[in-house]
Amino acid sequence: MRGGRHLAGVCVVAWALAAVPGALRAQSSDSLFATGLRAYKNLEFDLAAWLLRRDLAQLSATAPAATRAAGLAYLGAAELFRGKRDSAAAAFRRLVLLDPRYRPDRLVFPPEVTTLFDGVRLQTKTVTVEVPRDTTMVPGTGAFDIWVIASSFQTTEVTLRYTDGAPFRALYTGPIGDSLKVQWDGLDAAGAPPPVTRVVLRVASRAPTGELAGIVQVPLDLRLVRPDTLPWPPPPADAQLLPERAKSGAATRSLLGGLMLSGAVATLPALVGGTDMRSGPRIAVAGTIGLAGLLGYMVHRPGRPLAANMRANQTLRDAWQRRVAATTAENARRRRDIRLAIRAGEPTAIQPRGP
Amino acid sequence: MKIPLVILVATLTAGELAGQGLRAVGSASLVSARVRSQVPAGIDQFTGSAFLGEGALALGRVRLSASYLQGTMNPDGGTATARDLVEGTVLVGVRALDWLTIESGPHARAYSLAGSTQRWLFWELRARAATAFVGSAAQGYAELWRAVAADANVPEPFDHAQGGEVGMILRLARAPLSARVGYRIDHAVLGGGTRLETVDGVVVGVGLSGLP
Numbered sequence: 001m002r003g004g005r006h007l008a009g010v011c012v013v014a015w016a017l018a019a020v021p022g023a024l025r026a027q028s029s030d031s032l033f034a035t036g037l038r039a040y041k042n043l044e045f046d047l048a049a050w051l052l053r054r055d056l057a058q059l060s061a062t063a064p065a066a067t068r069a070a071g072l073a074y075l076g077a078a079e080l081f082r083g084k085r086d087s088a089a090a091a092f093r094r095l096v097l098l099d100p101r102y103r104p105d106r107l108v109f110p111p112e113v114t115t116l117f118d119g120v121r122l123q124t125k126t127v128t129v130e131v132p133r134d135t136t137m138v139p140g141t142g143a144f145d146i147w148v149i150a151s152s153f154q155t156t157e158v159t160l161r162y163t164d165g166a167p168f169r170a171l172y173t174g175p176i177g178d179s180l181k182v183q184w185d186g187l188d189a190a191g192a193p194p195p196v197t198r199v200v201l202r203v204a205s206r207a208p209t210g211e212l213a214g215i216v217q218v219p220l221d222l223r224l225v226r227p228d229t230l231p232w233p234p235p236p237a238d239a240q241l242l243p244e245r246a247k248s249g250a251a252t253r254s255l256l257g258g259l260m261l262s263g264a265v266a267t268l269p270a271l272v273g274g275t276d277m278r279s280g281p282r283i284a285v286a287g288t289i290g291l292a293g294l295l296g297y298m299v300h301r302p303g304r305p306l307a308a309n310m311r312a313n314q315t316l317r318d319a320w321q322r323r324v325a326a327t328t329a330e331n332a333r334r335r336r337d338i339r340l341a342i343r344a345g346e347p348t349a350i351q352p353r354g355p
Numbered sequence: 356m357k358i359p360l361v362i363l364v365a366t367l368t369a370g371e372l373a374g375q376g377l378r379a380v381g382s383a384s385l386v387s388a389r390v391r392s393q394v395p396a397g398i399d400q401f402t403g404s405a406f407l408g409e410g411a412l413a414l415g416r417v418r419l420s421a422s423y424l425q426g427t428m429n430p431d432g433g434t435a436t437a438r439d440l441v442e443g444t445v446l447v448g449v450r451a452l453d454w455l456t457i458e459s460g461p462h463a464r465a466y467s468l469a470g471s472t473q474r475w476l477f478w479e480l481r482a483r484a485a486t487a488f489v490g491s492a493a494q495g496y497a498e499l500w501r502a503v504a505a506d507a508n509v510p511e512p513f514d515h516a517q518g519g520e521v522g523m524i525l526r527l528a529r530a531p532l533s534a535r536v537g538y539r540i541d542h543a544v545l546g547g548g549t550r551l552e553t554v555d556g557v558v559v560g561v562g563l564s565g566l567p
Contacts, residue, residue, distance in 0.1 A: 253488055269542075
């Protein structure tokens with residue numbers, strides 16, 4: 001009697017769909033889910049399963065996982081109450097694959113539903129991977145955190161691979177119960193910063209028998225960020241340096257100046273007309289001035305080292321050397337200060353084909 | 356004649372006076388002087404030492420200098436008697452170039468004789484060149500002057516007179532003191548050469564510069 005009523009309801013809905021197909025297509029997924037949920041609560045499980053299946057078929061892959069998970073949970077429960085245990089298990093398997101962390105609310109679903117779900121979850125070996133969208137780290141000392149959340153106890157292999165599938169770095173191989181945090185230090189297997197700009201994080205789940213149960217892959221875009229080095233400080237310009245050897249100008253000026261003045265003293269009487277004066281004192285003055293010029297030439301002789309200028313130049317050169325040393329140290333520090341920027345893509349799941 | 360000179364001085368000193376303060380220099384020297392006076396009656400020669408004091412005020416390119424010399428000249432043989440020599444100058448000048456100064460002013464000289472005084476007054480035009488020649492420590496200078504007018508209480512009419520001085524000034528590095536040695540001579544011709552007056556001497560002295 002009850003089954004007949006359900007069948008009648010389905011027929012009515014089918015007639016309605018045939019009569020107004022456009023209207024139903026236009027109906028939103030939310031209203032389909034709400035109608036299916038209402039039918040589930042009214043114990044109209046055939047109608048609920050049909051509506052929820054339609055709802056899930058209309059949901060795109062980009063729909064929120066929680067929305068799809070709720071639909072699968074009610075679909076599995078409806079199928080179970082329709083007596084179709086395999087269909088219920090299939091719905092629950094899809095749910096586990098979609099979200100390994102999902103647990104049906106035990107206040108909403110009766111024990112037979114949750115028991116079936118748990119059984120399916122324990123048999124379904126899958127994981128989900130959570131990584132930060134953008135990370136910048138120092139290779140070697142920093143860490144890129146990878147959270148692996150498992151549907152049930154299983155063995156997982158967490159590896160980084162080149163885009164062609166070749167192994168890049170093995171991160172973890174071993175059992176996982178509920179969840180596991182794996183860290184990558186940003187280096188390749190040889191301990192060097194990655195030489196490529198893209199790797200793939202691959203988490204493979206294995207059943208207790210060792211067979212591959214599923215793979216989740218996350219593409220990681222890598223970028224090495226090297227700070228710019230400082231330019232070398234320019235050496236002191238020639239214009240800044242003082243001459244370190246005496247030039248000939250001062251010496252020549254002293255010698256010629258002394259000679260000219262001496263000559264002027266000697267010839268001054270002839271110039272002004274007083275030639276009859278005795279020349280002794282005049283020659284003494286001329287000699288004194290000439291001697292001063294000669295001494296000046298010796299003091300300022302060409303090529304003489306100019307100690308004060310040499311000290312001043314050395315001070316300039318020392319300051320430049322200090323700036324070079326500081327720049328060298330700073331550049332060495334900057335060369336060591338390599339950062340690795342990691343951008344994670346969208347994870348994709350690969351399920352092995354069934355037997 | 357005076358107006359163009361004033362304009363020339365104003366042009367040369369424009370812009371200097373406002374930017375520079377008054378600067379004073381002074382020196383005291385000992386002059387070993389000789390005087391030779393040649394007249395048709397004979398030649399008188401005197402030698403002696405004299406004190407020479409000089410001072411100058413400079414404001415920008417303008418310079419006002421004065422000097423005073425006094426000493427006793429003793430006859431160098433012959434029958435002449437000793438005479439006192441007194442000289443003084445007051446000169447106003449302009450530093451036309453960094454190394455060249457043009458000066459002009461009166462130069463008075465007096466010989467005190469027994470019972471009379473022989474006075475000479477020259478109106479001079481002087482050119483003085485000075486520049487350092489041993490680093491900045493030794494400065495050489497050469498000065499020439501010529502009398503543009505003169506008045507002397509001697510019988511012969513004034514013909515011409517000229518003179519000069521050449522020497523060097525040694526400056527101490529960290530002190531305003533300086534030492535000076537030089538040779539000076541002037542020669543006056545009167546009466547078409549019938550009277551020749553020549554005075555020369557070696558100047559040794561110390562100077563003080565940089566006074567406010």
